Structures are given as C-alpha cells and as structure tokens.
C-alpha cells in the first residue's frame with residue numbers, strides 16, 4: 001500500500017549523508033516503511049523548504065484519525081497531543097501569531113472541547129501524557145482543558161464560546177515569548193522585584209502578539225490580557241475589580257493557578273487536588289484573588305463527592 005505525498009523523505013546514513021527513500025513520484029510505501037522501523041530506524045528527514053508541506057499533510061492525516069469513530073479514545077488523544085506539540089512550537093516561536101497558526105490552534109482547541117464533551121474521563125489521561133513534556137506545553141494544555149471543564153460546568157457557554165475560552169486559555173501566556181524564559185513558571189514569591197516587573201508585562205505583550213491576527217476572537221484576547229486581574233483589584237496589568245473583569249478571564253485565572261499548584265508530577269493525586277482547591281478557596285475568601293462562586297464550582301467538578309474523605313484538613 002502506498003500513499004501520495006507532496007514532499008521527499010530521506011534516511012540519514014551518517015552525519016551529512018542522506019539517502020532519498022520516498023519521493024513525490026513514488027509516494028510512501030508502507031511495507032518498506034515497516035521494514036525501516038523493524039531495522040531500528042526512528043527518524044526520517046524532510047527538506048527544510050518542504051517542511052510546511054509535510055506539516056500540512058501530517059495535520060490532514062491527524063484530523064482524519066480524529067474524526068474517525070472507529071479509532072480508540074487513547075489513540076485520538078495521542079494524535080491530538082502530537083498535533084498540539086507541533087502547534088506549540090509554532091505559536092511560541094513566531095514574532096506575531098500568524099493567521100494559519102491561529103486557525104490550527106482553533107482546530108486543536110475544538111478537538112479538546114469535543115474530547116471533553118464526549119469523554120470527560122479523558123482529563124487524567126491527557127494530564128498524564130502532557131506531563132511528560134516541558135512545562136510550557138504541560139501548562140498550556142492543562143489550563144486550556146481545565147478552563148473548558150470549568151466553563152462547561154457553569155452552564156453559561158455554548159460550544160462556540162467554549163472554544164473561545166479554550167483558545168484564550170491555550171494562548172494565555174503567549175506574551176512570555178518576549179520575556180526571559182527562565183522566569184516562566186516561577187511563583188511570584190520566587191521573583192525579585194525587577195523580575196516581577198518583567199513578568200507583569202506578559203499580558204500586554206501577549207495581547208500585542210495577537211493584535212494583528214484577525215482570527216483570534218476578541219474573547220480570547222480579553223483572556224490573554226486579563227488573566228492576572230483579581231476580583232479584589234490587586235491583580236495586573238490594570239488592577240480592575242469584580243465584574244469589570246471579563247468572566248472567562250476569571251475562569252482562566254483559576255485554571256492557571258490550579259494547574260500551577262497541582263504541578264506536573266502530581267496530576268493524579270486527589271489529595272493534592274483537594275489541597276489546591278482549598279488554597280484557591282482561601283485565596284478567594286480571604287484575599288479576593290479569585291471569583292469565589294467559580295472556585296466552589298471547581299470543587300464540585302474536580303473533587304467527586306465520594307472522595308472527599310481524602311480532603312486535607
């Protein structure tokens with residue numbers, strides 16, 4: 001069986017020495033490909049100038065897998081996360097988020113919304129898989145799916161607006177590209193005053209990066225710009241308070257804090273989830289850092305009643 005391709009594929013024999021194995025005229029021969037895999041080949045190469053064609057083809061086949069009802073949930077999620085990883089490097093490497101990148105990101109988030117609607121139990125599996133990647137990848141995906149789950153639980157969002165929430169959440173820290181990457185993922189207490197000043201620029205930097213991208217909807221922009229505002233008025237960049245903050249940005253603020261608190265390695269620990277929710281609740285009650293009714297909803301969604309016995313005192 002062969003499949004037509006619009007790019008050439010090479011096998012690396014030694015440093016600087018490549019052999020042409022599949023071409024645009026021959027297509028990919030799967031039997032031969034299986035033979036290479038059996039011999040231990042793990043990497044094939046594509047010319048740099050044909051890279052975008054390869055990516056487009058990879059996305060088309062991933063989308064086909066995703067839309068096929070006969071493919072298992074686990075396989076679909078693995079494909080979705082593979083697409084996400086490729087997309088992440090595009091989103092976070094461009095000076096401006098390009099239109100086609102925004103479109104691909106939207107498509108990804110649409111898939112996340114579908115997964116969470118059809119198989120809500122996939123959350124733990126997704127977290128386990130993304131926890132193997134770097135922090136930015138883990139955090140972007142985790143915040144996006146947490147935000148989708150919380151927004152869905154409010155009952156106030158339709159499918160299209162859930163996608164906007166998921167997209168804004170996925171891109172929420174896109175402004176960090178312009179800020180020292182060593183500061184990413186650090187808690188505010190770990191930063192010097194000068195570093196904190198730097199970090200506080202990332203919402204505006206993020207907004208700036210998507211400003212010229214017409215297909216990033218306004219709702220997603222508000223999320224990027226306002227996800228560090230707090231109902232108390234002590235957030236940044238503008239210190240706006242209460243209902244002046246865009247409601248989905250409050251959801252993403254909670255999902256962001258929740259993801260940072262439970263961390264990558266403990267995503268399946270119900271005790272830590274409960275502890276994180278308790279901390280969110282305290283911060284919402286005592287300091288007005290988060291929207292309290294939304295935090296209560298998080299408690300309902302992420303801590304099943306029967307497991308509340310594990311809740312930390």
Ligand SMILES: [Fe+2]
Nearest residue numbers: 172173227228
């Ligand atoms: Fe942020």
